[in-house]
Amino acid sequence: MNLHPFVRALLWPFSILFEVIVRARAWLFQSGVVRQKRLKGVVISVGNLTVGGTGKTPMVIWLAERSASLDRSVGVLTRGYRGHADAGAAISTSAERKTLPGVFSDEVWLIWRRLGEKVRLGVGPNRAEWGRRLEKEGADWFILDDGFQHLRLARDADIVMVDATDPFGGDLLLPAGRLREPRSALARADVIVITRSDHSPELEKELRRLTAAPIFYARVEPDGIFHAASLMIGPEMRDWHGRAFFAFCAIGNGVAFFEDLARWAIRTVGQMAFPDHHVFQAADVLEIERRAAEAGAEALICTEKDVFNFRNLRHWALPVYYCQVRQELTDPEGFWKTVLGAVERNRQQGSAR
Numbered sequence: 561m562n563l564h565p566f567v568r569a570l571l572w573p574f575s576i577l578f579e580v581i582v583r584a585r586a587w588l589f590q591s592g593v594v595r596q597k598r599l600k601g602v603v604i605s606v607g608n609l610t611v612g613g614t615g616k617t618p619m620v621i622w623l624a625e626r627s628a629s630l631d632r633s634v635g636v637l638t639r640g641y642r643g644h645a646d647a648g649a650a651i652s653t654s655a656e657r658k659t660l661p662g663v664f665s666d667e668v669w670l671i672w673r674r675l676g677e678k679v680r681l682g683v684g685p686n687r688a689e690w691g692r693r694l695e696k697e698g699a700d701w702f703i704l705d706d707g708f709q710h711l712r713l714a715r716d717a718d719i720v721m722v723d724a725t726d727p728f729g730g731d732l733l734l735p736a737g738r739l740r741e742p743r744s745a746l747a748r749a750d751v752i753v754i755t756r757s758d759h760s761p762e763l764e765k766e767l768r769r770l771t772a773a774p775i776f777y778a779r780v781e782p783d784g785i786f787h788a789a790s791l792m793i794g795p796e797m798r799d800w801h802g803r804a805f806f807a808f809c810a811i812g813n814g815v816a817f818f819e820d821l822a823r824w825a826i827r828t829v830g831q832m833a834f835p836d837h838h839v840f841q842a843a844d845v846l847e848i849e850r851r852a853a854e855a856g857a858e859a860l861i862c863t864e865k866d867v868f869n870f871r872n873l874r875h876w877a878l879p880v881y882y883c884q885v886r887q888e889l890t891d892p893e894g895f896w897k898t899v900l901g902a903v904e905r906n907r908q909q910g911s912a913r
């Protein structure tokens with residue numbers, strides 16, 4: 561969100577009003593005036609302080625896979641932003657999963673595609689309700705996607721992702737900035753994960769003024785480059801070194817994706833960013849390909865999530881590839897131990913938030 565300073569100044573009063581509202585809302589839940597809904601099983605929340613991409617979805621996938629590997633019956637609870645099934649659904653059977661591509665959002669589709677039968681999915685704004693439904697099917701361990709501001713549902717551990725390249729969203733709340741809550745909200749966190757960095761002492765110093773939560777680091781790393789034809793994982797591109805790509809994406813932090821491509825030594829000759837969750841139309845394809853041709857690109861490259869949003873567009877003049885990524889923590893065992901410690905501590909104290 562790169563707003564013109566004049567526009568930002570016009571929006572600043574609305575940011576002040578928004579801050580008053582979110583502070584009041586947080587106080588109502590923390591004081592017990594508004595009671596949280598609770599599930600019987602463990603709830604681990606993954607969220608952030610800003611809008612835009614901080615690596616939440618890869619972290620949700622990492623946590624779900626780790627939990628499932630320890631014989632937990634895992635449910636993932638997600639809003640399903642901009643999906644067509646606004647009322648929500650609990651998805652656990654193979655038949656139900658077949659409805660995903662036409663009904664739910666790109667992030668839900670990505671989680672399902674990567675985790676498959678390892679988890680059940682509860683999709684919709686009322687995540688407590690879908691959690692209860694999944695509990696009836698045997699789920700006892702829940703990953704709450706984008707849950708830091710979803711105070712309606714109590715959680716046993718709050719993991720907050722902080723992007724080292726833009727940790728505080730311009731220091732203004734929405735709509736003038738990218739903050740969803742004031743910095744002080746980090747006091748609720750049990751674990752902080754700094755993404756897109758291995759070592760940020762200045763950011764750590766700033767975070768220490770706001771929270772005593774343990775701090776870990778993580779990067780999104782590539783698992784491979786795949787052909788996007790028919791939405792199926794095709795053969796990995798093994799000859800991409802030196803090939804000229806035109807990069808495009810429709811995610812919360814497009815700049816970070818383009819920077820990641822450079823860090824991964826993927827050569828791009830141009831780039832184009834769209835709003836988060838943008839559903840690509842035929843006109844978008846024509847514009848992408850026009851720019852790609854002008855730049856001399858041999859192929860197009862995007863994120864795995866973007867593939868979902870051009871699922872009905874089959875005719876591309878250039879081959880389309882996507883990056884499949886994974887969350888790589890610098891200290892995965894220490895991180896997991898810390899998360900479990902927070903869960904145990906909060907449940908023993910009877911103070912799941």
